[in-house]
Amino acid sequence: MKNILFGLACLILLLPIGCGVYSFTGGSTGDAKTIQIDYFPNTAILVEPTLSQSFTLALQDLFLRQTNLKLTDSGGDLHFEGEITQYRIMPIAATAEQTAAQNRLTIGVRVRFYNRLNEEDDFEQTFSFYSDYDGNLQLTGSVLESAYEEIFERITQDIFNAAVAKW
Template sequence: MKKVFQLLFIISITITFIGCGVYSFTGGNTGNAKTIQVDFFPNQAPIIEPTLSQRFTQDLQDLFTRQTNLTLVSNGGELHFEGEIVDYRITPMSATANQTAAQNRLTIVINVRYTNNLEEKDNFEKQFSFYHDYGASEQLTGSVLEAALDEILERITQDIFNASVAKW
């Protein structure tokens, strides 16, 4: 009788692990994919921030390698991301009594083409954007720029992850 219970326990544990095998703890479903390719995202915005292309590409690669079990490859990936940075703009957001800006907003827009070579129905091309507000008396350099890019790129990369493998 003891062996029957041990056998049932082992079978139930095995079924549980097999049933949950394609899902990660972060909610991403990579299906049968084993590899991911993230191409360099060139900056084609009217205003060029020199480090933005490299930083965004690296952040997107890091997110997928941290939150999935996919292997990053330079070509032939089963999941493939490509695109370009299409907008980087600073706009005044609120005015003071002196008709000057009290706050500015940095907005970044990235066009993404996602190809799932195993599930063609999951393919898409869409734009992702986010913004960061900062005081008009601050210069968008140094720590202000770093904080803005941290917030914007974290949100955009997470939105891309959600749209591609989390299906949110």
């Protein structure tokens, strides 16, 4: 029994050494130490006043939670910039009375990513996602916050995956 416990203890201690650097998020930031995420202005035809600030903070928050990178205002090893290019609300289902039974909010973001340590990783890409909500509700307050949360979670994770997870 002592031999089994000793063997398990050795395995547990040596396992991290043998596996190298591993991230539970699936992302690798390489030798990068800093990240710069610029403000994403809203250039869409329909402008929601809080959208740019909310999206920029959501992207910064994701990278700060899932990496050990330090946020900087300039000269980051990894640098994100871009703009919100789409903010669209459209009906996706109708009632018998010819009113919207369900609406869809779609947000699109153009992102330019620069890896100052490995320029081969640089890209420019558009990411978008949507949230559906009941046609009887107004897109304000908790309905808007819930839609933003759903959309931002998907878009920011897709950006993370494209930049550091290489998915």
